[in-house]
Each structure stands twice: as structure tokens, then as C-alpha cells.
Amino acid sequence: MDSQRSFLVIALAIVSFFLWQEWQKDYGPKPIAAPTSVEQTQNITPGSSTTGSNGDIRLTGDDAPSQVTAPTTPSAQLVSVATDVLNVQIDTSRGDIVGVTLPEYDLTKDSDQPYVLMRKLPGFEYTAQSGLIGADGPDDQTNNRQPYQFAQQQYQLAEGNDELVVPLVTNFNGLQIEKRFIFSRGQYDVRVEYFIENQSDVSKRVQPYRHLVQNIDNGESSSMMMPIYRGAAYGTSEERYEKYDFDDMAKKNLAINTTGGWVAMLEHYFVAAWVPDQTTSQRLYSMVSGSKGVIGTRSDVIELQPGASTVVGSTFYAGPKQQDKLAELANGLDLTVDYGFLWFISQPLFWLLTTIQSFVINWGLAIIIITIIVKGVMYPLTKIQYESMAKMRNLKPKIEELQARYKDDRQKMGPAMMELYRKEKVNPMGGCLPMLVQMPIFLALYWVFVESVELRHAPFMLWITDLSTKDPYYILPVLFGISMFAMQKLTPMQVTDPLQQKIMMWMPVAFSVFFIWFPSGLVLYWLVSNLISLAQMLYIYKGMEKKGLHTKKA
Structure with missing residues (x-):
């Protein structure tokens, strides 16, 4: 020939x-301005909860998390955190991450504006939510609670320090809860930990969850020569990497039980991901709520006897798709750098x-x-x-x-x-x-x-x-x-x-x-x-x- x-x-x-x-009709959003205030919009929780006859927490619509309107919390504010590689904004109403800016990456070539990865603005939301649901959880949709209390509104990683801890504290129905965000120098992963103490005289049951929320359509699309995927992905103990785009969410809610695993939202060079404890059982879920797509992971119910305490932790990553760093966090998370079916050559x-x-x-x-x-x-x-x-x-x-x-x-x-x-x-x-x-x-x-x-x-x-x-x-x-x-x-x-x-x-x-x-x-x-x-x-x-x-x- x-x-x-x-x-x-x-x-x-x-x-x-x-x-x-x-x-494939994949999408890639362009960054927009960073958020400047808390927008009182709808919060999404992974299902309402009831207590069964056997005392177990049951989530109504277990595989179809529900959307609820958050209680009005006029005193909720933003806590700003700055490290050498991350600028993060935390909404004190539930301790959600509502803004992430990457100062090490320009918005465009030779731009003096940093890349904005996550934001919450009128008409658009891309946030990382987490909390405690269940019959005694403060973030259950049936509960009306006060915002987290904080010591200061702005945190800065000091020169010479390698770690910065941002604590948020609340007391709900006998539960003393401290939600800690632990930042490290040069790292895009943030450790999010709940310190929970049962100060009541009855047992309490809570269930940790964490998920990512993003508007499905922002009007931007990839071209034929630059087919950029925009949407969700997840990994389990059996499947290292699976895409689950917004069309998939609209057709069927994700419902997978696994040990460990992870969930993520992708946009070209950057990724936001939740990585729970890799040794515990998790329930991966997704949904479409109005104009938003949601993908998350929910842990098993935790029961605390009177006077007992526990620590529940997970890792949140928001930053560039650095393969070596992602591989350290979870098995298959590095595959979000999606080289397609020829990844073994790429x-x-x-x-x-x-x-x-x-x-x-x-x-x-x-x-x-x-x-x-x-x-x-x-x-x-x-x-x-x-x-x-x-x-x-x-x-x-x-x-x-x-x-x-x-x-x-x-x-x-x-x-x-x-x-x-x-x-x-x-x-x-x-x-x-x-x-x-x-x-x-x-x-x-x-x-x-x-x-x-x-x-x-x-x-x-x-x-x-x-x-x-x-x-x-x-x-x-x-x-x-x-x-x-x-x-x-x-x-x-x-x-x-x-x-x-x-x-x-x-x-x-x-x-x-x-x-x-x-x-x-x-x-x-x-x-x-x-x-x-x-x-x-x-x-x-x-x-x-x-x-x-x-x-x-x-």
C-alpha cells in the first residue's frame, strides 16, 4: 500500500x-467573577429523614435526594481563607464552600485576574456542600438551626506556617459540633473534619454527607476540535473512574454502595472532588434539582451515646488536575485527567x-x-x-x-x-x-x-x-x-x-x-x-x- x-x-x-x-456534547464553563456576598438560594440535602421502628435512620427517596428551601439566616456570613494556592469562601449558614479561586493560575493568558473555579452568584452556582443529616442532624431539611459561629471572618496562612485551621462551631439539640477546615501550604486538598460530642442524656444519630452542586447549562460548549468534557465523575472500589454527565443524571439517579470511592465535577484542566474515608462504607448518589446537577457521597449512620464523641473526616480537593497529587488522594482520581481509551499510552x-x-x-x-x-x-x-x-x-x-x-x-x-x-x-x-x-x-x-x-x-x-x-x-x-x-x-x-x-x-x-x-x-x-x-x-x-x-x- x-x-x-x-x-x-x-x-x-x-x-x-x-x-x-x-x-458526546460535552461542555466546558468559562470562569466568571468571584462571589462577593451570600446569596439566599435553595440548599440541597440528600433526602429527608425519618426514624424507623427499629431505630434506624431512613432517608425518604433514598436514591433521589430532595431539594429544600433553606431557612432564612440573616446572620450568615462569608468566612474568607487565603493560602499560597487557594482563596476559599465558606458560607457560615451550613459551612458550605461557595467560592474557590486559584491565584497560581491566570484567568486567561497574561491576565492579572486569577482563575475562579467555584462560585455562587445569582443564576449560577458551583459549590461544595457537606453536613450532618439524620433524625438528630443539624443539616436535615426539617431542622431550623443557627449559622455556625466563627472567631474571625478572614484567615491567612502566615509566612513560615505550613498549616491553617479554620474552626466553625455550633450547638444543635444537645450536639456540640465543630466543623474544621484544615489547609496546608502548597496543597489544593483541604481536610474537612467534624468533631461531634453528644452533651445530651439520650443517644443521637447523625449521618455525614458531602456533595457538589453545579448549574447544568451555562451556555458554553466545546467545539468539534476541542471536545472538552464538563460534568460529573466518580470512582468506586470496583470502577476506578466513570463519567456521569448531566444527561446521565437526568435519566437516572446514581445509587452505588462502595467502600471508599470519590465524586467529582470536571471542567477541562480543573477538578473539584470529595474524597471520604477510604476504609468506610459509602453511598454514592446523584440527582438533578431544577437547573442544578448534584453528585455526592453519604456515609453510614453514626450513633452517639450520651457523653460520647467522635471525629468524622473527608478530603475536599479543588484545583488543577495534577495527576500525581490526585493519585495520592484516591484510587482512580488521577483518571479525571481524561486521556480516553488510550490512557495507557498517554x-x-x-x-x-x-x-x-x-x-x-x-x-x-x-x-x-x-x-x-x-x-x-x-x-x-x-x-x-x-x-x-x-x-x-x-x-x-x-x-x-x-x-x-x-x-x-x-x-x-x-x-x-x-x-x-x-x-x-x-x-x-x-x-x-x-x-x-x-x-x-x-x-x-x-x-x-x-x-x-x-x-x-x-x-x-x-x-x-x-x-x-x-x-x-x-x-x-x-x-x-x-x-x-x-x-x-x-x-x-x-x-x-x-x-x-x-x-x-x-x-x-x-x-x-x-x-x-x-x-x-x-x-x-x-x-x-x-x-x-x-x-x-x-x-x-x-x-x-x-x-x-x-x-x-x-
């Missing part, structure tokens, strides 16, 4: 792949890319070097491809002779062709194998460049200031088209059909147009790959000509 036919296969594969991605490539970058300190140079490595590893296959193509050209007269001899007998032509290939030691599919190997690598690198937050706003040189976005002047796609045209000239097509010839002639133009929307880092990779291929072709053809094999069409 000649290279032009292989290029056509690649083009059709790419088109099919991205058309399939377009059907992850090693990402590791190699970051390792190279740690030495060269430039992501563009790292991409060039990894391209050289990939092409070097694939050189034996490339050599097989071009040698196979040359042998097929040399066999063309004999093939045409067989075709003329058996033009009226197709049954005899097939075996005669196979015998000719065996005798001449030619594999007619030898030119396809390298292309079939390169295609998964191409797609795997595509997801590395699209999904890896490390490449977000990463500059290369000259006009390429962000390798994660398209070339602003389309220079790299044009250079790629020229390199592809040069490869065509070096291996002239053998097809005689005029229509096929025109398709092949316009292939470089079609690819250049496709690559206009691709991340410039990916186009840089493919351009360098083509240049290396040109050099390899010249070298291989020169060696074959010395052996008497024709490398060009006669």
Missing part, C-alpha cells in the same frame, strides 16, 4: 474520531514529556525531543514500510501481467498473487503497519496536549505563547501542509483514477485546515514528525537504490 492511501486512511480516521467526539508519554521538560525547561523543546524519541523508536517499522513500498513498485510489471492473465478468473488471480508475494518475499500490508501504530500515538499525544494542565499557557518561542491553544497566525499548520506536500513528492502516487489523484493532491491542504484548530503543541509535534520522516525517507531510499530497488515510480 502506498503512502498516499495510508494518508487517506489517517484522514478518514481523524474525521471519524472527532465527529464521534462531537456527538500516561507514559506524559511522564516522558514531563521528565524531558524538567531538563530543558521549555515545553516546546520537550515536544520536539519526545518526537525525535518516538520517531527513533519507530524507525524499524518505518524502514519496513518504505522498503515494502519500493518492493511493491518493483513488482508492478509482474502484478500487471498476472492481472492480464487472470482478468476473467478472479478465483485463480488471488492465489497467484499470494504465490508471487511469497516468492518475492514481499508483504503487501507492510506499508500499513507503521501507520496503524502511529495513529494511536497521535491520538494519545492529542489528549496529552489537550488535557494536561501543565501545558496550559505554556510558551514555546516567538509567536507561540500557549502550546495548549491553536497557532494564532496559522504558521505551524501551513508549514505542516508544506512538509506533507514534500513527502508526497518524494513518494509519487501510483493511483491512476483522476478523482483519487485530486483527493491525494489536496490532502495536505485538508490536513492544514484540520490542524488550524488543533493545539499548537500537537501541530508542532506532527510538523517535526514529518520533517524527521522526510529525512528518514531520503536515507532509506538511498540505501535501497544501492540494492537496485527503485524508490520512485517509473
Whole structure:
């Protein structure tokens, strides 16, 4: 098979792949301004509770959490917390996280505004809620309670300190509750702990929950060339990573029992996640409540005898999709860096890319070097491809002779062709194998460049200031088209059909147009790959000509 036919296969594969991605209809919200005040909107709790005849807490609509209107709490305020990597706002009515800003990440390239991940504004909500429900829980929908009390309204991680503790305190129906947010320097994960003491003379039963709430549709959508997933995901002891988008929520409420696990909301380079105690039983749930999607996890009921106390903890993460950090928090949480079905190729490539970058300190140079490595590893296959193509050209007269001899007998032509290939030691599919190997690598690198937050706003040189976005002047796609045209000239097509010839002639133009929307880092990779291929072709053809094999069409 000649290279032009292989290029056509690649083009059709790419088109099919991205058309399939377009059907997924994933969404990616753009950050908006940070919240400035508490908005008295609806709170969502994981079901109302009743006490059964056996004394167990039962949640009404167990797999379909309900929406309730929170009691009016005029005294509720925002507590602001600032660390070196997080700015967080906590609503004291229930201790919910209603704002998260990431000062280490710009809103846009060279912007002086930080990236706002979570916020609660009129018409839009993206928050992290948690609490204690059950017959004696203060956050049950039937209970009217006072907001948490706090010592100060603003907290700042002091220079030289590695930890900051923000305590909120309340007393409800004989339960003394302290909700602690524990922040660490340089960390995007926050430890959220409940210190609960039963100060009454009767037993108390509560059930911890935590979930994420987000508006389903904010009017922003991904494009065909940048199919960014926006929605929920979860992990269990059996399934490390599963997407559960808002359409899934609308069709069916998630209801899974597991040990440990996690739930998350994703938006391109960033993730918010709840990670409960990984050794305890959890109930993962979801729902659609009005215009909001909810995904969460609920722990088993805790019974406290009079005078008893306990500590219940979980981890909240809000920040960039840093794979190594996420992998430490929960099994499969690192897969929120979604490399798709080729993750097993993308992850090693990402590791190699970051390792190279740690030495060269430039992501563009790292991409060039990894391209050289990939092409070097694939050189034996490339050599097989071009040698196979040359042998097929040399066999063309004999093939045409067989075709003329058996033009009226197709049954005899097939075996005669196979015998000719065996005798001449030619594999007619030898030119396809390298292309079939390169295609998964191409797609795997595509997801590395699209999904890896490390490449977000990463500059290369000259006009390429962000390798994660398209070339602003389309220079790299044009250079790629020229390199592809040069490869065509070096291996002239053998097809005689005029229509096929025109398709092949316009292939470089079609690819250049496709690559206009691709991340410039990916186009840089493919351009360098083509240049290396040109050099390899010249070298291989020169060696074959010395052996008497024709490398060009006669």
C-alpha cells in the first residue's frame, strides 16, 4: 500500500474520531467573577429523614435526594481563607464552600485576574456542600438551626506556617459540633473534619454527607476540535473512574454502595472532588434539582451515646488536575485527567514529556525531543514500510501481467498473487503497519496536549505563547501542509483514477485546515514528525537504490 492511501486512511480516521467526539456534547464553563456576598438560594440535602421502628435512620427517596428551601439566616456570613494556592469562601449558614479561586493560575493568558473555579452568584452556582443529616442532624431539611459561629471572618496562612485551621462551631439539640477546615501550604486538598460530642442524656444519630452542586447549562460548549468534557465523575472500589454527565443524571439517579470511592465535577484542566474515608462504607448518589446537577457521597449512620464523641473526616480537593497529587488522594482520581481509551499510552508519554521538560525547561523543546524519541523508536517499522513500498513498485510489471492473465478468473488471480508475494518475499500490508501504530500515538499525544494542565499557557518561542491553544497566525499548520506536500513528492502516487489523484493532491491542504484548530503543541509535534520522516525517507531510499530497488515510480 502506498503512502498516499495510508494518508487517506489517517484522514478518514481523524474525521471519524472527532465527529464521534462531537456527538458526546460535552461542555466546558468559562470562569466568571468571584462571589462577593451570600446569596439566599435553595440548599440541597440528600433526602429527608425519618426514624424507623427499629431505630434506624431512613432517608425518604433514598436514591433521589430532595431539594429544600433553606431557612432564612440573616446572620450568615462569608468566612474568607487565603493560602499560597487557594482563596476559599465558606458560607457560615451550613459551612458550605461557595467560592474557590486559584491565584497560581491566570484567568486567561497574561491576565492579572486569577482563575475562579467555584462560585455562587445569582443564576449560577458551583459549590461544595457537606453536613450532618439524620433524625438528630443539624443539616436535615426539617431542622431550623443557627449559622455556625466563627472567631474571625478572614484567615491567612502566615509566612513560615505550613498549616491553617479554620474552626466553625455550633450547638444543635444537645450536639456540640465543630466543623474544621484544615489547609496546608502548597496543597489544593483541604481536610474537612467534624468533631461531634453528644452533651445530651439520650443517644443521637447523625449521618455525614458531602456533595457538589453545579448549574447544568451555562451556555458554553466545546467545539468539534476541542471536545472538552464538563460534568460529573466518580470512582468506586470496583470502577476506578466513570463519567456521569448531566444527561446521565437526568435519566437516572446514581445509587452505588462502595467502600471508599470519590465524586467529582470536571471542567477541562480543573477538578473539584470529595474524597471520604477510604476504609468506610459509602453511598454514592446523584440527582438533578431544577437547573442544578448534584453528585455526592453519604456515609453510614453514626450513633452517639450520651457523653460520647467522635471525629468524622473527608478530603475536599479543588484545583488543577495534577495527576500525581490526585493519585495520592484516591484510587482512580488521577483518571479525571481524561486521556480516553488510550490512557495507557498517554500516561507514559506524559511522564516522558514531563521528565524531558524538567531538563530543558521549555515545553516546546520537550515536544520536539519526545518526537525525535518516538520517531527513533519507530524507525524499524518505518524502514519496513518504505522498503515494502519500493518492493511493491518493483513488482508492478509482474502484478500487471498476472492481472492480464487472470482478468476473467478472479478465483485463480488471488492465489497467484499470494504465490508471487511469497516468492518475492514481499508483504503487501507492510506499508500499513507503521501507520496503524502511529495513529494511536497521535491520538494519545492529542489528549496529552489537550488535557494536561501543565501545558496550559505554556510558551514555546516567538509567536507561540500557549502550546495548549491553536497557532494564532496559522504558521505551524501551513508549514505542516508544506512538509506533507514534500513527502508526497518524494513518494509519487501510483493511483491512476483522476478523482483519487485530486483527493491525494489536496490532502495536505485538508490536513492544514484540520490542524488550524488543533493545539499548537500537537501541530508542532506532527510538523517535526514529518520533517524527521522526510529525512528518514531520503536515507532509506538511498540505501535501497544501492540494492537496485527503485524508490520512485517509473
